[in-house]
Amino acid sequence: MATATDGVGTVQAEQSKVWEWLTTVDHKKIGTMYGITGFTYFLISGLTALAIRTQLAVPNGNVLSAELYNQFFTMHALMMIFLAIMPMGASFFNYFIPLQIGARDVAFPRLNALSYWVFLSGSLILFSSFFLGGAPDAGWFAYAPLTDAKYSVGSGLDFYCVGLIILGLSSLMASLNFAVTILNMRAPGMTMMRLPVYMWMTLVVSFLLILSLPIVTVALVMLYFDRNFTTNFFTPETGGDPILWQHLFWLFGHPEVYVLILPSMGIVSEVIPVFSRKPLFGYAAIVFAGASIGVLGFGVWAHHMFTTGLGTVPALVFSATTMGIGVPTGVKIFNWLSTMYGGSIRFTTSMYFAVAFIAMFTIGGISGVMHASPAVDSQHQDTYFVVAHIHYVLFGGAIMGIFSGIFYWWPKMTGRFLSEISGKWSFWVMFAGMNLTFFPMHFLGVSGMPRRIYTYDEGFGWDDWNMVATIGSYLIGVSILIFLINVFRTMRQPATAPDNPWDAPTLEWATSSPPPEHDFDVVPEVHSSMPLWTNREMGIVTPEAPEGLHIHLPPSSYMPLILAIGVGLIGVGLLSHLALVGIGVAISTYGVWGWSIEPTD
Amino acid sequence: MTGRSRQIVLVVASFVAVAFVSWLIFIAFDGAAIDKRMSTLNPLSDQAQSYHDVYVLVWWLSGAVFVVIMAATLILSIHYRERPGVEPRRDIHGNTRLEILWTIIPIVIVLIMVVPTFAAVLSVEGDAEEGALEVTATGHQWWFEFTYHDSDGNELFRTANEMHVPVEQAVNVSLVSNDVIHAFWVPALFGKKDMMPGHNNRLWFKSKPGTEGMHYGQCVEYCGDSHANMRFRIFVESAADYDAWVTNQIAKAKWSDDELVSAGREVFVAKACNSCHQVEYSKSDAPDWLVPPTVAAIGPNLSHLASRTTIASALLDRDESSLRAWLKNPPAIKPGSRMPNLELTDDEITKLIAMLDSLE
Amino acid sequence: MxxxxxxxxxxxxxxxxxxxxxxxxxxxxxxxxxxxxxxxxxxxxxxxxxxxxxxxxxxxxxxxxxxxxxxxxxxSIRFTQIFAFGFVLATCLLIAVVVLFAYDATDAIGGGFIGDPIEHH
Amino acid sequence: MSAATHETEHHTSLGVDNRKLLMWIFLASECLFFGSLLSTYLIFKGESLSGPGTDIFAFEITSISTFVLLMSSLSMVLAVYGAQHGQLGLMKLMLLCTILLGLVFLGFQVYEFKTFASEGLTLSTNQFGASFYILTGFHGCHVGVGVLYLSSLLISSVRRNGIGKETPLYIDIGGLYWHFVDIVWIVLFTVVYLIPAY
Known part of the structure; x- marks a missing residue:
């Protein structure tokens, strides 16, 4: 397909580069900003993890104080979940939803820009807590009443409430946008059962967020009121109940786990067929399994609470539903493996990460099902066994999947290939590093090492494995360094990537690399879930773009930025002085007003 | 070699390789039981045993799934790697029969896990049979308090961080918290349960014959700065030893007229130690200045400190140097400790240690 | 769907x-x-x-x-499906949470479930 | 609100407008929001350690304000009718009516809160008070946002002084939000006020 010729695209006034990015409503630019921000937080959060591992390398370590350690492990989780994995997922969503469904942009481009800027302001508020009197230090699920003003005297937990509410707002807006886009803006011929699996997973993730974020918002508001406005929702002395926090939090928190892992499942469902060079095995089953994981995800939350005195019958009910989730997950794993069967597999770096995803996620999945049994859970909950479990799911699963996606889509996004040799080095170092780090944690768990302890005594049999885990974590750090060098070196090279370097079947590969601002000159016809392969087999040729093609694109707007600044100020005001809330409201109101009257044509 | 036999060799080799790795992993898991301090693989009570039985079953099932999927990944990756002249089978889009099969297999595995899980949980929940020992364990930031009751539920005595139970006797533990959520766990004796403020959780256990000895426990629900330092121990003893211990605990603290001890008592009062720590003396005509406070819930009851093996929520052995370090600056040992640095002089500390050592 | x-x-x-x-x-x-x-x-x-x-x-x-x-x-029927999904989910979760609290036998404040399965002091 | 919908206006995958779809999905999300608040209320309403309990409710006032909100739904649907049938006057009148009824409802709520506070029920009095205020307070916030939302629709329709191509759609979507706030109150009125003693 021809690359965009001059004259194709939008007519825009010359603007400075910075202003262009600040006011952009282009989903690709917004996706890029999400990606860069998310990866930056990934690096910062990784550094906190290295500090944690350094502290734990030897018994009675004294690299970090107890206070700092507790802030670090809390912020490590918060940043990885809300500021790294979710935005990196949102980055791919933004970039590839319109490209994969054959649309010009998302349904609401300005809302999309607003989501990013609100995310940025929320993330800065949460992150700034490090420098403004101490970060949250009550763990990422912040169990009451430890979070009450009586036990958490500093303002860390206020930053937690306000930061997460703002981040939730951003995720809600983004998810609404994505859901509408996927449901309603598909290319002609692209029925729901012809949607790429990645789009299906995006849709499920969007609905998970749309339906679970309001719950945690309510909990966070109540916590904020408890801390600042004399209510007693979670303080038992005055009739409150800390169990309520746990229910509301995990009603959100468990779907959130699927929000983190499903995008990566979508990515490997794209990558594996492409490099096996054959269609995905059992498309319908994979889609159905993904959707049912999403629905079942709302019915298992209390398995996080087996040890709280839930009662026998509820514990057994939630045990059964939790084990039930293993079934669709198993279906997915077997279908991915069957896709490789009979293939002719090209082992690119992206495929390495995808295959590693299957293996590593399987380990995390198995240990998850093990703990669906309250009998096993009561001996392993809150030990390093659970730490191993979540990291096999979130690192071996979510992060491996994201790296697979980065190597897969990099040529499309930048027009340049990442070095395969360097990429494979970073893969193997990361693979070795993550297994060295996280597998020994299983041993630590069965030998009874509790999680979230900043120090431990020698003689419990924990010393050696902790040292191994620390060495492994440094290896992960090295692998990330190799990857960064890879990025900086290859970005200096000229853009040489063809439209479809991997011979992939989905629509994003039908346009140039990188795509023009209007995405497609002409959207190809869609007759299957693998349109490019099917069209080639059927001999359908996408017509060339007509001469003088002019595609109307939405104009850029600075209103999202202003509105986000307003929202950010409201947040800052809630943490400092209520007068700032007033200013924030005024700015937001101006933003909404300007938004609603500004021409969109 | 023909293609067929090469395939067989590949499959066998992959399974052998994965099984070997799994065997190494198994050895390592087993190694976790060698150091038995906090190991979950060393059940010494009926309750821990019934949980352990479920764990073993779940472990073998998981291990089998692990070996199959890892071997399959390996075999498929090697066998179907790109080779010249071999075209991918683009005609395969799925196979309904196979997909139904591997939907049913996980369901069966889940059912195999569900049944013993339900049985084990039902056998452990609830309370012990009649005549069980009644102990209330209270979580504090950051130490454990144990209150022993007689059969009518009347309080007998309080102690801290070290719990004694007779061997082969059922024990009911009432779990409460004085501040935030803590969790109570001795892996060898019982699965963990949370100490929820505003709630009253219960657990029970009955140690197996021949399990006399010291068993390690720790708080396993994150509870603030010194969560890592909140440890405790359970001593399983013969009935005779246990009775002797109870008799000593019920008795009030021994009065000593030793000069250093008397001086220590004065420091104890002068530095307001007794506003947090209770010491009930047996002496009926205790001097006016030594009025024990009625309730001491802020710090552990010290009436029989010298009968314990540890101090500072089982963080340090109870010996002269640890006591000295602790009294010198408690928050340095236990960050966030409710016991502040009292700026005691070495002389005062010496006196206090003498007094504390007299509290057998 | x-x-x-x-x-x-x-x-x-x-x-x-x-x-x-x-x-x-x-x-x-x-x-x-x-x-x-x-x-x-x-x-x-x-x-x-x-x-x-x-x-x-x-x-x-x-x-x-x-x-x-x-x-x-x-x-469009899609609106009904989407709204009903949210509403039914909200109702189910509400009932589940309220029942779990009513069942909570350990609540020292509010009293237990009628026919409390675990007796305690 | 959307520009990219422009070219797909006549052809969307589900045959519905993006903006209306967005509003319906948002309302599904709001169900979970009010569901969580209502769960909290139901769990806590019996946990009245001290101070007033549910017997504080004054039937007459709440019944009137409930009636007011129901009537605002009626006027809202008539405004939508006006927009869809090109009856500009009816539309503007009914929008104004809806806004005023919304304000009256808010007035009643402020009065109710003040009365309760003077009778000793505050956020910190007991669990019932805290969960009641936060539940009905958030509903009140939604009514307030609705009033602002409808006011902006009214102002823009006055400024334009005519029915544009998209006016019926905007009024319709605004109406969806308003009716949702109303049905939340239908549930709250029954569960909170009419079934208080259980």
Whole structure:
């Protein structure tokens, strides 16, 4: 397909580069900003993890104080979940939803820009807590009443409430946008059962967020009121109940786990067929399994609470539903493996990460099902066994999947290939590093090492494995360094990537690399879930773009930025002085007003 | 070699390789039981045993799934790697029969896990049979308090961080918290349960014959700065030893007229130690200045400190140097400790240690 | 969800309800509210019927507003599916959480479930 | 609100407008929001350690304000009718009516809160008070946002002084939000006020 010729695209006034990015409503630019921000937080959060591992390398370590350690492990989780994995997922969503469904942009481009800027302001508020009197230090699920003003005297937990509410707002807006886009803006011929699996997973993730974020918002508001406005929702002395926090939090928190892992499942469902060079095995089953994981995800939350005195019958009910989730997950794993069967597999770096995803996620999945049994859970909950479990799911699963996606889509996004040799080095170092780090944690768990302890005594049999885990974590750090060098070196090279370097079947590969601002000159016809392969087999040729093609694109707007600044100020005001809330409201109101009257044509 | 036999060799080799790795992993898991301090693989009570039985079953099932999927990944990756002249089978889009099969297999595995899980949980929940020992364990930031009751539920005595139970006797533990959520766990004796403020959780256990000895426990629900330092121990003893211990605990603290001890008592009062720590003396005509406070819930009851093996929520052995370090600056040992640095002089500390050592 | 692909170009067709019909619906809603009020005044006489009765009336009002005022009766079935999914999920979770709390035998404050399965001191 | 919908206006995958779809999905999300608040209330309403309990409710006032909100739904649907049938006057009148009824409802709520506070029920009095205020307070916030939302629709329709191509759609979507706030109150009125003693 021809690359965009001059004259194709939008007519825009010359603007400075910075202003262009600040006011952009282009989903690709917004996706890029999400990606860069998310990866930056990934690096910062990784550094906190290295500090944690350094502290734990030897018994009675004294690299970090107890206070700092507790802030670090809390912020490590918060940043990885809300500021790294979710935005990196949102980055791919933004970039590839319109490209994969054959649309010009998302349904609401300005809302999309607003989501990013609100995310940025929320993330800065949460992150700034490090420098403004101490970060949250009550763990990422912040169990009451430890979070009450009586036990958490500093303002860390206020930053937690306000930061997460703002981040939730951003995720809600983004998810609404994505859901509408996927449901309603598909290319002609692209029925729901012809949607790429990645789009299906995006849709499920969007609905998970749309339906679970309001719950945690309510909990966070109540916590904020408890801390600042004399209510007693979670303080038992005055009739409150800390169990309520746990229910509301995990009603959100468990779907959130699927929000983190499903995008990566979508990515490997794209990558594996492409490099096996054959269609995905059992498309319908994979889609159905993904959707049912999403629905079942709302019915298992209390398995996080087996040890709280839930009662026998509820514990057994939630045990059964939790084990039930293993079934669709198993279906997915077997279908991915069957896709490789009979293939002719090209082992690119992206495929390495995808295959590693299957293996590593399987380990995390198995240990998850093990703990669906309250009998096993009561001996392993809150030990390093659970730490191993979540990291096999979130690192071996979510992060491996994201790296697979980065190597897969990099040529499309930048027009340049990442070095395969360097990429494979970073893969193997990361693979070795993550297994060295996280597998020994299983041993630590069965030998009874509790999680979230900043120090431990020698003689419990924990010393050696902790040292191994620390060495492994440094290896992960090295692998990330190799990857960064890879990025900086290859970005200096000229853009040489063809439209479809991997011979992939989905629509994003039908346009140039990188795509023009209007995405497609002409959207190809869609007759299957693998349109490019099917069209080639059927001999359908996408017509060339007509001469003088002019595609109307939405104009850029600075209103999202202003509105986000307003929202950010409201947040800052809630943490400092209520007068700032007033200013924030005024700015937001101006933003909404300007938004609603500004021409969109 | 023909293609067929090469395939067989590949499959066998992959399974052998994965099984070997799994065997190494198994050895390592087993190694976790060698150091038995906090190991979950060393059940010494009926309750821990019934949980352990479920764990073993779940472990073998998981291990089998692990070996199959890892071997399959390996075999498929090697066998179907790109080779010249071999075209991918683009005609395969799925196979309904196979997909139904591997939907049913996980369901069966889940059912195999569900049944013993339900049985084990039902056998452990609830309370012990009649005549069980009644102990209330209270979580504090950051130490454990144990209150022993007689059969009518009347309080007998309080102690801290070290719990004694007779061997082969059922024990009911009432779990409460004085501040935030803590969790109570001795892996060898019982699965963990949370100490929820505003709630009253219960657990029970009955140690197996021949399990006399010291068993390690720790708080396993994150509870603030010194969560890592909140440890405790359970001593399983013969009935005779246990009775002797109870008799000593019920008795009030021994009065000593030793000069250093008397001086220590004065420091104890002068530095307001007794506003947090209770010491009930047996002496009926205790001097006016030594009025024990009625309730001491802020710090552990010290009436029989010298009968314990540890101090500072089982963080340090109870010996002269640890006591000295602790009294010198408690928050340095236990960050966030409710016991502040009292700026005691070495002389005062010496006196206090003498007094504390007299509290057998 | 499988047949969500149906592509129809149905442009917003306005519901055919007349003003008169809207007014009647408004009247019906008011009457139901009045009946509910009267019911709540006779709670002793009604006994066990009261709560289910009130809930049913409230559900009727809910359905009338959603179907007629929000035009779900006339609009795309997708809207109904999406909204019903959210509403049913919210209802299920509400019931589940409330039941879990009612079941909580360890609550030292609120008292346990009727027929409390675990006796404690 | 959307520009990219522009070219797909006549052809969307589900045959519905993006903006209306967005509003319906948002309302599904709001169900979970109010569901969580209502769960909290139901769990806590019996946990009245001290101070007033549910017997504080004054039937007459709440019944009137409930009636007011129901009537605002009626006027809202008539405004939508006006927009869809090109009756500009009816639309503007009914929008104004809806806004005023919304304000009256808010007035009643402020009065109710003040009365309760003077009778000793505050956020910190007991669990019932805290969960009641936060539940009905958030509903009140939604009514307030609705009033602002409808006011902006009214102002823009006055400024334009005519019915644009998209006016019926905007009024319709605004109506969806308003009716949702109303049905939340239908549930709250029954569960909170009419079934208080259980």
């Amino acid at each position: 499988a047949d969500m692909n149906a592509v129809h170009d149905a442009h917003d067709e306005h519901p055919t309800t007349t003003i008169r019909e809207y007014l009647i619906i408004g009247l019906v809603l008011s009457v139901i509210t009045a009946v509910e009020l009267v019911m709540s005044l006779y709670e002793d006489e009604l006994g066990v019927v009261l709560i289910p009765g009130l809930l049913i009336f409230s559900a009727i009002k809910f359905v009338i507003v959603v179907a007629m005022f929000m035009h779900l009766k006339f609009d």
